[in-house]
Amino acid sequence: ENGLDDISLLAVDGTLLWESPSTIRNLGYAPHEYLGRNIFEIMHPEDLEWTRSTYVKLLQEPGARQKGSFRLRRADGTWRWVEAIATNMLGEPSVNAIVINYRDVTEMRQAEIELQQKNADLGLINALNELVNRGETLDVILGLIRNELNHIFSSEYANIYLLDQERQSIQMQHYSLPPGVVRKIEKLIGRAIPPINIPLQQDGFFQRVLGAEQGMVISGAESIQRWIGEFVETASLSPIAKAAIRKLLPQIYKVLNIKSTILVPLISDGRPLGLVNVSGPNIFTEQDLKRIENICGQLTTALRRKQVEEALRESQARYQNLVETSHDLIWSVDAEGKITFMNRAAKEIYGYGPEELIGHSFMELMSSENKQPPDFGKIKALIGQADDFTDVESYVLHRDGRQIALSANSKVLRDEQGHIIGITGSSHDITARKQAEEALKEERNLLRTLIDNIPDRIYAMDLQGHKTLSNTADWKASGGKTMDDVIGKTDFDMYPPEMAEQFWKLDQAVLDAGQPVINYEEPGLDADGNLVSILTSKIPLRDDKGKVIGLVGIGRDITERKQTEEALRQSQNRYRTLIETQTEFIVRWKQDGTRTFANEAYCRYFELTPEQAVSSGFIPLIHEQDRPGVEERIQRLISGVSQ
Numbered sequence: 001e002n003g004l005d006d007i008s009l010l011a012v013d014g015t016l017l018w019e020s021p022s023t024i025r026n027l028g029y030a031p032h033e034y035l036g037r038n039i040f041e042i043m044h045p046e047d048l049e050w051t052r053s054t055y056v057k058l059l060q061e062p063g064a065r066q067k068g069s070f071r072l073r074r075a076d077g078t079w080r081w082v083e084a085i086a087t088n089m090l091g092e093p094s095v096n097a098i099v100i101n102y103r104d105v106t107e108m109r110q111a112e113i114e115l116q117q118k119n120a121d122l123g124l125i126n127a128l129n130e131l132v133n134r135g136e137t138l139d140v141i142l143g144l145i146r147n148e149l150n151h152i153f154s155s156e157y158a159n160i161y162l163l164d165q166e167r168q169s170i171q172m173q174h175y176s177l178p179p180g181v182v183r184k185i186e187k188l189i190g191r192a193i194p195p196i197n198i199p200l201q202q203d204g205f206f207q208r209v210l211g212a213e214q215g216m217v218i219s220g221a222e223s224i225q226r227w228i229g230e231f232v233e234t235a236s237l238s239p240i241a242k243a244a245i246r247k248l249l250p251q252i253y254k255v256l257n258i259k260s261t262i263l264v265p266l267i268s269d270g271r272p273l274g275l276v277n278v279s280g281p282n283i284f285t286e287q288d289l290k291r292i293e294n295i296c297g298q299l300t301t302a303l304r305r306k307q308v309e310e311a312l313r314e315s316q317a318r319y320q321n322l323v324e325t326s327h328d329l330i331w332s333v334d335a336e337g338k339i340t341f342m343n344r345a346a347k348e349i350y351g352y353g354p355e356e357l358i359g360h361s362f363m364e365l366m367s368s369e370n371k372q373p374p375d376f377g378k379i380k381a382l383i384g385q386a387d388d389f390t391d392v393e394s395y396v397l398h399r400d401g402r403q404i405a406l407s408a409n410s411k412v413l414r415d416e417q418g419h420i421i422g423i424t425g426s427s428h429d430i431t432a433r434k435q436a437e438e439a440l441k442e443e444r445n446l447l448r449t450l451i452d453n454i455p456d457r458i459y460a461m462d463l464q465g466h467k468t469l470s471n472t473a474d475w476k477a478s479g480g481k482t483m484d485d486v487i488g489k490t491d492f493d494m495y496p497p498e499m500a501e502q503f504w505k506l507d508q509a510v511l512d513a514g515q516p517v518i519n520y521e522e523p524g525l526d527a528d529g530n531l532v533s534i535l536t537s538k539i540p541l542r543d544d545k546g547k548v549i550g551l552v553g554i555g556r557d558i559t560e561r562k563q564t565e566e567a568l569r570q571s572q573n574r575y576r577t578l579i580e581t582q583t584e585f586i587v588r589w590k591q592d593g594t595r596t597f598a599n600e601a602y603c604r605y606f607e608l609t610p611e612q613a614v615s616s617g618f619i620p621l622i623h624e625q626d627r628p629g630v631e632e633r634i635q636r637l638i639s640g641v642s643q
Helices: 021-027 045-059 106-134 138-152 179-189 205-212 221-231 239-246 249-256 286-325 345-350 376-383 431-452 472-477 497-513 559-580 600-606 627-638
Strands: 006-010 016-019 065-073 079-089 097-104 157-163 169-172 197-199 216-219 260-268 271-280 329-334 339-342 388-397 403-414 420-429 457-462 467-470 517-525 531-542 548-557 587-589 595-598
Touching: 006 021, 045 065, 045 079, 045 097, 079 106, 106 138, 106 286, 138 157, 138 271, 138 286, 179 249, 205 216, 205 221, 205 260, 205 271, 216 221, 216 286, 221 249, 221 260, 239 249, 260 286, 271 286, 329 345, 345 388, 345 403, 345 420, 376 420, 403 431, 457 472, 497 517, 497 531, 497 548, 531 559
Parallel strands: none
Antiparallel strands: 006 016, 006 097, 065 079, 079 097, 157 169, 157 271, 169 197, 216 260, 260 271, 329 339, 329 420, 388 403, 403 420, 457 467, 457 548, 517 531, 531 548, 587 595
16 A cells, blocks of 8 residues: 555456556546556557557466556656556466556656767767768758758658848758658649748748747647748749649648648857758657757757858869969969969960979079069068069060060968068069050150151140140240140140130130131240241040040241231232333233233223223234234244244
């Protein structure tokens, strides 16, 4: 009556015949509540198969004993582990029953289970770290996690989802559905299961778990189907396909046979990376959730490390590809100037492959055409004063003897103590640019020589009238001693106000209208400050888009020409006055006898107007008997024969 062990007497069919008071206390049932009922009714479903087979075996061996552990349901619905010894005493007349001696070992069993779980979890974590340390790919690591989670939790499906870069959707990393389930679902939906890329939905299960940064157990048919419905929103499905598959959710739910699922976020440095999902036909508990959360904590560390390693490897590969495909020379030298690295551009620039140059001093490649002879000592002293150098130009020699011009950007490398350990940088072939610059320099020199030796004034100005170019004739006429006295100044700085105002008025007209002014006569000054006449042309200067940005002008001193023209005009006036005042006939005619001029005395005599006098020949005015002689004399005059 006062024993600590529980004792029950069972009939052949398992009916409870008697139980000790301790059994009543330990299981929480009222006295005699279970008498006459079958003991297997309060056994855990997972233990029934083993206990029934053991009981049958015991019945077949009188006096035999069987030992084992199983779970019994308490009156409050909880399960208790018991360790039992069953003895077949059906042959004992005083007993005539199967005697069960058992005791509650729940705490011990739970401790064992927890130890087993911890060992299993630790085994997973160790295997995970081993794969990471071995350098396995992310796919291999995720595959291990899926398989181990399925094994540890006796689940059907374990999946890992990673957030995309925009953190707007999650990508399933290879779904882990059994082939038979895949075939059934694909037959049901009439298409292959697409890659799973699920947009995060407001108030969706995935969004809630990521937002709360806390795991969740989902159970119940309605909730499970709503969760499965989020997969239907995968990005690769068309709206029509999504609508059709939504109608099939109840059938898909039955095929999957998921009674419970756990979602756990993967958090690294306060930011979600993705989720882990474990699903199966069993009901998961909060204890299962905590266990998976603990595993995910370790998983996140390994996963993040692997992501960083792969990102670094990808970055290094991109850098290597960039370096090797660059047309620029990328190089490194040590503290003594010996080449430690060169990319493939070395072949194009030097004519040598990288392997031919590594270990040699870069000084061996320098050309004697540099402004200063190569001196590594001076170079080393120079780099000791700075950490970066930009646009450093130098000349090197190609294998075939050609001289190559390079422009380099470089960085000085130092150790933790600040000592120089080398230099790394990139060099760009500027040979063509230098040749073009030299050609342009010669062309500019030629043009400058030309415009500075032209007597005409040549200049250019911006929109505000500031001179940007001025040849010798122009800056001398502007009162300057050199070109620098004029550049950047306006005519108001160099000429009298009234003259500058006249110049600017014409300049503005050209700038505003965008139309040239050709051969416009205006006043000006010569180098001595004397007033002269200038024949000016001003043309708008435009940029590559056609916008007016200034003007170009050329002015010619026409003072002497105007003076000559005036002298000629006066001489012609004097000549005309002399001719018109003569009383003798003065006539000018062509070879055919047509008059081109007749003085006033001639017109008066023949009663002709000046217009009539030059409209016809004079031969008809001569008497017909005298005409042959006159014509003969005219021909003799034309032929140069004197009378």
